[in-house]
Amino acid sequence: MKAAGTIRVGAGAGFAGDRIEPAVELVEHGELDYLVFECLAERTIAAAQQARRGDPSGGFDPLLLERMRRVLPAAHARGIRIVTNAGAANPVGAARAIAALARDMGLTPMRIAAVTGDDVLATIEATPWPLIDRFGTTADLQRKLSANAYLGAEPIGAALDRGAQVVVTGRVGDPALFVGPMLHAFGWSLDDPVLIGRGTMIGHLLECAGQLTGGYFADSGRKQVPGLARLGFPFADIAPDGTATLGKVAGSGGQLSVASCKEQLLYEILDPGAYHQADVVADFRTARFVQVAPDSIAVSGGGGTARTGQLKVSIGYDDGFIGEGQISYAGPAAIDRGRMAIEIVRERLRIVGAEVSELRCDLIGVDAVDRSGGDGAAAPREVRVRVAGRSANRASAAAIGAEVEALYTNGPFGGGGATRAVRPVLAIASTLLPADAVTPKVEMVEA
Amino acid sequence: MLLGDVAHLRTGDKGDISQISVIVYDPAHYPLIERAVTADRVLSHLPGLRARRVTRYTLPELGALNFVLEGALSGGVTRSLALDAHGKSLGAQLLDLVIGDDRGAEGAAAGDAD
Numbered sequence: 001m002k003a004a005g006t007i008r009v010g011a012g013a014g015f016a017g018d019r020i021e022p023a024v025e026l027v028e029h030g031e032l033d034y035l036v037f038e039c040l041a042e043r044t045i046a047a048a049q050q051a052r053r054g055d056p057s058g059g060f061d062p063l064l065l066e067r068m069r070r071v072l073p074a075a076h077a078r079g080i081r082i083v084t085n086a087g088a089a090n091p092v093g094a095a096r097a098i099a100a101l102a103r104d105m106g107l108t109p110m111r112i113a114a115v116t117g118d119d120v121l122a123t124i125e126a127t128p129w130p131l132i133d134r135f136g137t138t139a140d141l142q143r144k145l146s147a148n149a150y151l152g153a154e155p156i157g158a159a160l161d162r163g164a165q166v167v168v169t170g171r172v173g174d175p176a177l178f179v180g181p182m183l184h185a186f187g188w189s190l191d192d193p194v195l196i197g198r199g200t201m202i203g204h205l206l207e208c209a210g211q212l213t214g215g216y217f218a219d220s221g222r223k224q225v226p227g228l229a230r231l232g233f234p235f236a237d238i239a240p241d242g243t244a245t246l247g248k249v250a251g252s253g254g255q256l257s258v259a260s261c262k263e264q265l266l267y268e269i270l271d272p273g274a275y276h277q278a279d280v281v282a283d284f285r286t287a288r289f290v291q292v293a294p295d296s297i298a299v300s301g302g303g304g305t306a307r308t309g310q311l312k313v314s315i316g317y318d319d320g321f322i323g324e325g326q327i328s329y330a331g332p333a334a335i336d337r338g339r340m341a342i343e344i345v346r347e348r349l350r351i352v353g354a355e356v357s358e359l360r361c362d363l364i365g366v367d368a369v370d371r372s373g374g375d376g377a378a379a380p381r382e383v384r385v386r387v388a389g390r391s392a393n394r395a396s397a398a399a400i401g402a403e404v405e406a407l408y409t410n411g412p413f414g415g416g417g418a419t420r421a422v423r424p425v426l427a428i429a430s431t432l433l434p435a436d437a438v439t440p441k442v443e444m445v446e447a
Numbered sequence: 448m449l450l451g452d453v454a455h456l457r458t459g460d461k462g463d464i465s466q467i468s469v470i471v472y473d474p475a476h477y478p479l480i481e482r483a484v485t486a487d488r489v490l491s492h493l494p495g496l497r498a499r500r501v502t503r504y505t506l507p508e509l510g511a512l513n514f515v516l517e518g519a520l521s522g523g524v525t526r527s528l529a530l531d532a533h534g535k536s537l538g539a540q541l542l543d544l545v546i547g548d549d550r551g552a553e554g555a556a557a558g559d560a561d
Binding site: 042285288362386 | 456457459461468470492494495496508509510511521523524525526540
């Protein structure tokens with residue numbers, strides 16, 4: 001039971017492909033006030049922008065409508081408000097599609113808000129801006145597909161103030177999806193960096209959903225987590241002073257512990273004293289976690305300093321193609337046959353004149369993900385050759401998989417299970433824009 | 448003693464940066480890992496990892512260290528040719544880093560930024 005004056009915000013998804021049942025469990029049994037779906041990886045929006053060019057009504061997360069179909073009945077009945085960035089490249093189109101779904105399901109009236117203004121491709125195309133993750137400027141990136149600024153929580157709070165039951169955004173900072181409801185419920189000022197910093201910290205803890213409750217945590221030995229196949233997603237009971245109690249639905253799988261909370265606090269954080277978001281530079285160094293009951297953790301501390309006035313922008317650009325092939329060898333000396341296969345493929349790519357600018361050859365089971373150099377003593381009974389390469393043209397990228405597959409009849413003894421693939425690469429670069437060059441907007445759609 | 452005996456780890460990525468947190472189970476072990484788990488030790492344990500720069504943040508109140516390895520992900524998840532483009536499996540590879548016992552004196556931390 002949550003304390004008076006607090007709001008309960010649940011995390012319904014931690015990535016675009018996340019499980020759907022944990023959100024249904026939260027909305028039906030979690031006594032939530034808000035449910036947040038974080039569904040937008042860095043390059044998702046570039047892919048969505050391409051989809052929208054093919055279909056002007058598309059360009060939002062393809063799983064959005066299925067998620068809404070599953071949670072809207074309980075959310076509508078209980079007055080639980082939903083916030084999601086699944087609008088991707090077309091939040092207005094997503095809002096209209098949700099409105100149509102709500103009408104079909106008889107869940108009316110329903111007010112749906114679309115937050116836009118994150119698309120800054122025209123601004124980026126007009127002037128070169130320095131890149132922050134490499135040398136050069138935005139003008140050096142050929143074939144830009146998308147440029148989206150990480151918006152803050154203000155337009156989400158404003159949409160909730162105006163009565164939206166569902167808020168759909170494109171690119172916003174992930175924690176801002178959670179801070180939006182806090183702005184609305186508590187009337188926090190964006191000029192109070194301590195409160196916004198604490199809210200950002202709570203949002204950051206929740207944004208990866210199951211990673212707080214034992215997912216990406218479980219291990220043999222002392223990190224055993226029960227029930228990962230029915231992992232429960234977390235919620236936070238947030239107080240107006242920016243403290244919170246984290247929990248999950250009773251009987252759900254997983255485990256909420258001080259250890260899992262500390263791991264998620266630092267997840268993808270560079271300087272823990274300076275976590276840059278649109279609304280604040282948050283400071284997580286003074287976070288405190290106390291286990292108050294099984295699967296219940298009190299969070300306090302944290303803070304922040306004033307926002308920088310600059311917004312991070314992710315630019316999606318066409319970066320050619322990656323081609324890949326894999327094939328397996330087994331038995332004694334499998335590793336030798338794997339190495340022989342790699343040398344043959346390298347030579348074949350030279351002979352056929354494939355234009356490959358970068359080639360990577362691994363033996364899965366030996367050195368594909370291990371970076372310790374191995375001990376060289378073990379002789380694995382099976383290895384899987386993996387050859388991956390980059391090319392500006394699709395035909396050269398495709399030659400990589402073709403040459404691996406051709407090892408069946410032209411390569412070492414006993415090669416099996418060949419697979420091949422080519423994919424276009426949507427790469428991401430980053431820059432900063434002054435916040436006053438970006439204008440967030442809220443558009444309402446009624447169902 | 449191995450790092451995994453006293454601490455747990457989580458790995459994340461931001462562009463071409465890999466980030467690895469090391470967190471003690473028992474606050475009493477924090478001085479030990481602060482002494483033993485330096486940026487240089489992490490790099491020498493993973494010689495196959497290429498990083499342009501490594502920064503270590505110390506978090507005594509949380510009993511944690513945070514390592515930021517710039518240029519460690521072959522261009523980052525969106526364009527890397529690596530099988531584990533996120534580098535998610537990197538932290539687990541530090542579980543068997545030898546940290547000695549409480550009396551083991553290790554070199555001073557290199558690249559601290561706290």
